[in-house]
Amino acid sequence: MKIYKREKYLKKIRPFYDSDIIKVITGIRRCGKSCIMKLIMDELKDKDIKNEQLIYLPLDKRGFKNIHTPEELEAAIEKQIDDNFDFFYLFIDEVQNVPNFESVIQAFQEEENFSIFLTGSNSYLLSDEISTKLTGRYLNFEIYTLDFNEYLEMKQFRGLTTSNDLYEELNEYILNGGFPKTLEFSDRQSREFYTKSIVNEIFDKDIRKRKTIRNKQVFEAVQTYIINNYSATFSLNNVYDYFRNTEKINITKNTLRNYIDVLLKAKIIYRCDRFDQKSKKVLRGEYKYYIADMGLFFSLNTDNRINYGSSLENLVYLYLISNGYSVSVGKIGDFECDFITRDISNNYAYIQVSQSVSDPKTEEREYRPFLYIRDGYPRYLLTTDRLRNQKDGVKHLNIIDIFLGKEKI
Numbered sequence: 001m002k003i004y005k006r007e008k009y010l011k012k013i014r015p016f017y018d019s020d021i022i023k024v025i026t027g028i029r030r031c032g033k034s035c036i037m038k039l040i041m042d043e044l045k046d047k048d049i050k051n052e053q054l055i056y057l058p059l060d061k062r063g064f065k066n067i068h069t070p071e072e073l074e075a076a077i078e079k080q081i082d083d084n085f086d087f088f089y090l091f092i093d094e095v096q097n098v099p100n101f102e103s104v105i106q107a108f109q110e111e112e113n114f115s116i117f118l119t120g121s122n123s124y125l126l127s128d129e130i131s132t133k134l135t136g137r138y139l140n141f142e143i144y145t146l147d148f149n150e151y152l153e154m155k156q157f158r159g160l161t162t163s164n165d166l167y168e169e170l171n172e173y174i175l176n177g178g179f180p181k182t183l184e185f186s187d188r189q190s191r192e193f194y195t196k197s198i199v200n201e202i203f204d205k206d207i208r209k210r211k212t213i214r215n216k217q218v219f220e221a222v223q224t225y226i227i228n229n230y231s232a233t234f235s236l237n238n239v240y241d242y243f244r245n246t247e248k249i250n251i252t253k254n255t256l257r258n259y260i261d262v263l264l265k266a267k268i269i270y271r272c273d274r275f276d277q278k279s280k281k282v283l284r285g286e287y288k289y290y291i292a293d294m295g296l297f298f299s300l301n302t303d304n305r306i307n308y309g310s311s312l313e314n315l316v317y318l319y320l321i322s323n324g325y326s327v328s329v330g331k332i333g334d335f336e337c338d339f340i341t342r343d344i345s346n347n348y349a350y351i352q353v354s355q356s357v358s359d360p361k362t363e364e365r366e367y368r369p370f371l372y373i374r375d376g377y378p379r380y381l382l383t384t385d386r387l388r389n390q391k392d393g394v395k396h397l398n399i400i401d402i403f404l405g406k407e408k409i
Helices: 007-016 033-046 070-079 102-110 128-133 148-157 166-176 180-184 188-210 216-228 236-246 253-265 294-299 308-322 360-372 399-403
Strands: 022-026 054-058 088-093 114-119 138-142 233-235 269-276 281-291 326-332 335-342 348-353 379-383 395-398
Touching: 007 022, 007 033, 007 138, 022 033, 033 054, 033 088, 033 114, 054 070, 070 102, 102 114, 148 166, 148 180, 148 399, 166 188, 166 294, 166 399, 180 188, 188 294, 216 236, 216 253, 216 294, 233 236, 236 253, 253 269, 269 308, 281 294, 281 308, 281 326, 294 308, 308 326, 308 335, 308 348, 308 399, 326 360, 335 360, 348 360, 360 379, 379 399, 395 399
Parallel strands: 022 114, 022 138, 054 088, 088 114, 269 326, 348 379, 379 395
Antiparallel strands: 233 281, 269 281, 326 335, 335 348
């Protein structure tokens, strides 16, 4: 079966195909990590690498589920080694299914005739103890759900109808989210049911196996609160006060902190630091959280009305981090700039996101933070406006053009 080629990620991994550095492919469950691994295998075959050199162990599939110990994992790898070849490509999918797998992986890496690729659930694969044991031995390549451009391309790849109105497609993308398999379902109810099942799968297969969640109901309340308030500024104290005083839920700050950390490790949410432009310091204790996919919000809520301001901000954040930008929220005096970004060449930029600035009051509000920026780095205003008004040296760009690569930051 043909697989949609996600070049955005393959081009990052491709230079390391033959390296002995372990390639760790992470991302929220069902974002397409296994397909990335299969695409890499296909590209190697296109380079005349023989099938006998490709060792593939999908540990969650029939025939491999009974591999539970490092000894069994090593034996399964050895079984596929063909003595007629000197170099092998080792692919292990869902590697966290074998406790203490890292001892086996390190042993094969040290033989220097293996290029190793791993995928697995994030709450275990890159947990503190594993990353310590593999320090300096691996590179992490994070995969995200389909961005808007990939969403449109994959629809065409699957022969699905695409509207000529890209704003209509953007609305559907926000509601449906970017989990690749959702494109197999024709109705929204099925897509939302599938996306909701991913959240349950993460809890059952990742979180519960790694963390002791004494009260699932309270954990889910925290999860719902964070997801429902995506793109908003949080402090631990404010969230703690909300649960204790408003919801009357008895929870400690330490438990609340641990639950949020679990959501971060499972890649359900991402945390964005706030940066004070005046002091040039990160503001500790205050963060914004963005969800890994907009479909998570709509699958867990009955209200399908789109809050465009928060949704577009969330999508821009995911676009930026998936394209290699370092991102923080900017505090500029009494005002806030949605994002301060830095690319791999250490070029900085300031970004404001809004659905539209056709209303003069909204335009004034969105431009105001830019007036207090004293350095010469570029400033961008991203909206869905078809007609754009350039002023005060700010580049007003269409957000769809950004997502489709027609404009660059």
